[in-house]
Amino acid sequence: MTSQLTGPDAWDEARASDIIAELQGLDGPLLPILHAIQQAFGCVPEAAEPLIAAALNITRAEVHGVVTFYHDFRREPAGRHVLKVCRAEACQSMGAEALVSHLERSLGLRCGETSADGQITVEAVYCLGLCAVAPSALLDGVVVGRLNERKLDTLMAEAKR
Amino acid sequence: MSLRLFIPSDSGALAVGAEQVAAAFVAAGNKRNLALEIVRTGSRGLYWLEPMVEVATPQGRVAYGPVEPGDVDGLLDAMTQQAPHRLALGPTEDIPWLKRQTRLTFARCGVTDPMSLDDYRAHGGLKGLARAASLGGKASIEEILQSGLRGRGGAGFPTGIKWRTVAEAPGAQKYIVCNADEGDSGTFADRMIMEGDPYLLIEGMAIAALAVGASKGFIYIRSEYPHAIATMERAIVAARAGGLLGKAIGGSQQSFDLEVRAGAGSYVCGEETSLLESLEGKRGVVRAKPPLPAHQGLFGKPTVVNNVLSFAAVPFVLAEGAKAYADFGMGRSRGTMPIQLAGNVRHGGLFEIAFGLTLGEIVDDIGGGTLTGRPVRAVQVGGPLGAYFPRALFDTPFDYEAFAARDGLVGHGGVVVFDDTVDMLKQARFAFEFCSIESCGKCTPCRIGSTRGVETIDLIRTTDDRASRIALIKDLCNTMKFGSLCALGGFVPYPVMSALNHFPEDFDVPQRQAAE
Numbered sequence: 001m002t003s004q005l006t007g008p009d010a011w012d013e014a015r016a017s018d019i020i021a022e023l024q025g026l027d028g029p030l031l032p033i034l035h036a037i038q039q040a041f042g043c044v045p046e047a048a049e050p051l052i053a054a055a056l057n058i059t060r061a062e063v064h065g066v067v068t069f070y071h072d073f074r075r076e077p078a079g080r081h082v083l084k085v086c087r088a089e090a091c092q093s094m095g096a097e098a099l100v101s102h103l104e105r106s107l108g109l110r111c112g113e114t115s116a117d118g119q120i121t122v123e124a125v126y127c128l129g130l131c132a133v134a135p136s137a138l139l140d141g142v143v144v145g146r147l148n149e150r151k152l153d154t155l156m157a158e159a160k161r
Numbered sequence: 162m163s164l165r166l167f168i169p170s171d172s173g174a175l176a177v178g179a180e181q182v183a184a185a186f187v188a189a190g191n192k193r194n195l196a197l198e199i200v201r202t203g204s205r206g207l208y209w210l211e212p213m214v215e216v217a218t219p220q221g222r223v224a225y226g227p228v229e230p231g232d233v234d235g236l237l238d239a240m241t242q243q244a245p246h247r248l249a250l251g252p253t254e255d256i257p258w259l260k261r262q263t264r265l266t267f268a269r270c271g272v273t274d275p276m277s278l279d280d281y282r283a284h285g286g287l288k289g290l291a292r293a294a295s296l297g298g299k300a301s302i303e304e305i306l307q308s309g310l311r312g313r314g315g316a317g318f319p320t321g322i323k324w325r326t327v328a329e330a331p332g333a334q335k336y337i338v339c340n341a342d343e344g345d346s347g348t349f350a351d352r353m354i355m356e357g358d359p360y361l362l363i364e365g366m367a368i369a370a371l372a373v374g375a376s377k378g379f380i381y382i383r384s385e386y387p388h389a390i391a392t393m394e395r396a397i398v399a400a401r402a403g404g405l406l407g408k409a410i411g412g413s414q415q416s417f418d419l420e421v422r423a424g425a426g427s428y429v430c431g432e433e434t435s436l437l438e439s440l441e442g443k444r445g446v447v448r449a450k451p452p453l454p455a456h457q458g459l460f461g462k463p464t465v466v467n468n469v470l471s472f473a474a475v476p477f478v479l480a481e482g483a484k485a486y487a488d489f490g491m492g493r494s495r496g497t498m499p500i501q502l503a504g505n506v507r508h509g510g511l512f513e514i515a516f517g518l519t520l521g522e523i524v525d526d527i528g529g530g531t532l533t534g535r536p537v538r539a540v541q542v543g544g545p546l547g548a549y550f551p552r553a554l555f556d557t558p559f560d561y562e563a564f565a566a567r568d569g570l571v572g573h574g575g576v577v578v579f580d581d582t583v584d585m586l587k588q589a590r591f592a593f594e595f596c597s598i599e600s601c602g603k604c605t606p607c608r609i610g611s612t613r614g615v616e617t618i619d620l621i622r623t624t625d626d627r628a629s630r631i632a633l634i635k636d637l638c639n640t641m642k643f644g645s646l647c648a649l650g651g652f653v654p655y656p657v658m659s660a661l662n663h664f665p666e667d668f669d670v671p672q673r674q675a676a677e
Contacts, residue, residue: 027377027460030442031425035384056442069444069601071426072384084385088346089541092591093504093579094532126428126545126595128385129349130176131577132208132502132509141387145176 008042008077015040016048020055030056030066034073042077078121079114081159084138087111087124090131099135100124102149107156119160163196164240165217169271171204171356172388173349178229179212185230186214189237203357205271206511207258215253216240224250258508258527263489265477265497266470267350267513270357275392278403281360287405289476293368294411296479301372302328305475307483309495314340314431314468315543315572315648317494317561320475323465326455328373330463337369337378337417338440338459338466341393342424342431344383345544347503347575351469353511355382355389358473359396360405363419365472367410368479369465370417378417379459381436383424393421428545428599432647433466435601446601447647468573470499489515494560494571504577505531521555524578535580539588539664543572545595546652548659549579549588568659570652585664590618592656596649606641607650613637614657622670631668634661 009015019036023029030052037048044067053060067073085103087096100111103122107115114121130136133145139155168183169175183199190197207213213226214236225236225248232248239246250256264270273280281287293301306321327335339362343351354362366378382390397419400406408416422440424430430439434448437459458464474496478486487495494516500523502509507529524530524540531537539549548569550557557567564571579588593614600607614637621630638654645651661668 026420028422028440028442031422031439035423035425062443065444066442069427069446070424073425086346088595089545089588089591090347090504090575090577092588093577093583125385125426126599127344127346127348128172129343129352129389130173131347131349131504131575132506132511133173133176133211134504136176138385138387143172143176143388145173 009040011041011045011047013047013051016051017055020052024055030063034067034070038073043074046075079118081120081140082123083120083155083159084123084125084128085111086126086128086130086134086136088127090127091135094134096135099147099149099152103152106153120156162241163198164190164237165198165200167200167202167215167217167222169204169212170201170388171271171353172386173208173353174204174211174213175388177211177227181230182212182214182228182233185233186237189233193237195237195241200274202273203270203275204353204511205253205259206267206353207256207508208510209508210250213250218243220252222253224253224256226250258510258512261527262513263497263515264513265486265489266354266361266473266499267358267511268477269361270353270511273358275357275359276395276399278360278399278405281358285480286360286476287364287411289479290364290367290371290405290411293371293479294413298328298372298374301368301479304478304483305372308478308486309490309493310471310474310478310486311494311561312468313470313474313498313573315345315570317571320467320471323455323467324369324372326453327375327463327465330456332463334377334462335373335375336459336462336464337366337373337375338437338464339366339378339380339469339472340431340433340436340466341380341382341386341389341469342436343386343469343573344428344431345546345573345575347541347577348501348544348573349503350499350501350511350574352386352389354469354473355386356392359393360400361473361476362393362469363396363400363405365475366419367405367417368475369467369472371410371413371415373463373465374415375465376416376418378419379440380419380421381424381430381440382421383430384426390421390423397421428595429601429647429649432649434647436466437464444601446603447649449646470573491515491517491558491560492562494562498559498571498574500559501575502528502578503575505533505580506578507532516558516560518559519555520550520557520559520576521552523559523576524555528576528578531578531580533580535582537578538581538583539579539585541577541579541588541656542575543570543655544575545592546570546648546655547572547575548655549585549663550659551663553663568662569655585660585667586618586621586670589657589660590615592653592660593618596653600649604644604646604650606644607646607653610637610641610645610650611653614653621668627668627670631661
């Protein structure tokens, strides 16, 4: 699990090349490479695309197409903490939408955005497989279920400390 | 004095505090100088009782739940003195909700240590692979055919026919791919197996490899399942060390190795051809069929693509024989289905039982109605692309054909319960919206139809001419159903049309506003 506490490292071309070299021997290496790049740098910077393209002998457009197809890959690093709130049907049935509105109000942001102080990014996720303990969320990779406004406020306060 | 405790590390249990409970037991044990052996298991699937803690007694395992860290001292008193406790549930196996089930696939889940290959063996594991190795590929496929097992991912295609097609396809390199991109809301059975009984999935895939002659397999797990990914990766390492993977699997001539691949947040990658594209490192864009993946799948080679639950059903079929499995079920739906009760339901969790129970029995009887205590109004079966069922259709038996006859689908077995506060116009809108977010963009009906659907539903809310808008929705659904390349666009009409047909009052906006 990725801990957001240490924060991502600054872009480093040599390190990115090492990551690519380490994984390019896999069958279908592009997704594992993109995951590893994002793990290291907190996002997939544009500067990574030509490096990957050259190593895998594909066009830069192909790499760009894959990066932008998948919801997981970011172009900018997220806030220090990432809260992924489930907005799929099972959580909807337990009031997920009202929770999202509460979060947006209390943090002063819209789902998908990062708070002005860079502390927290709130994103929608469509199902965490915690549908029997709905509503649920993932805070920095830690699963939380049976959420309500009070529980969310406590989590947010703890995260900000 | 010492105690042997079982505490789940399933993410559904972790989400409600299992880790804190385990830590509290460790601390309390230290304080009392009481030797505690804590075994971390999967979940038994009774999520309203999680975190559920079990203790080994001479009479078998006894359960307590739902446990909070503050309960731990009192529980240790009760456990050491065999005294009553308000959280006591009695012998685990006698809990009625568990006792009523037929656990073939989930027999070990919540019972054993998911990481222990010895535990797996001691509880009947690897018998299926051994028998497959002695039968050989052709006879193993025949067993699967005779069992009547159909793809548990949702499509319900006979697994044995798929395997036979791959076995007969020419080519030296073949692949086994497990679709663990369990994206449907209301489903978590794949996750539970991967976290609670990972060797079962590995054994099922190994049997498939043996049957069709494949040397390499991939498990494509969605990135939203970090615990499942971690558990499967550790299990694969242990399986290699323990000889379950590698050369001569199960004592056969076949070698087989596995790799876990993480998805990247795309729902459509649960569609088998887009999953293959994703594994190849491309955009998850759906392929036109034919060619079938069985003929030209991963990297153009013959490939078995099955859901986690399909592979997980295989070891039982091989170990106990096709008939033992096919004896359960109804009609053409043979064996058991792990039903997942989710959403606004009192007794949410995993309920594995033979096909044939009615939807009403599942929701009212097993689920115990809503968690909020309000009346059940709608039940969505089969994920975001499944139909909404009203109470009037609660006599529908859980069976692929019976659900299809009522314009619905069993899908991956998820049952999401809504109480009477649900707004079905909003749910229909969400079905279109979800499709517009997740469409791969290849075919027009799905890519554009979903967006037009959202807009048209918004117009139902705001304009007077609702009749023509509703006619437009119906027309759009017809186009998407028959014109889309895959089930994403093709099945969106199920939730939309069922909402419209069974809950028309929610689409009559002025009347609703007057009533409010």
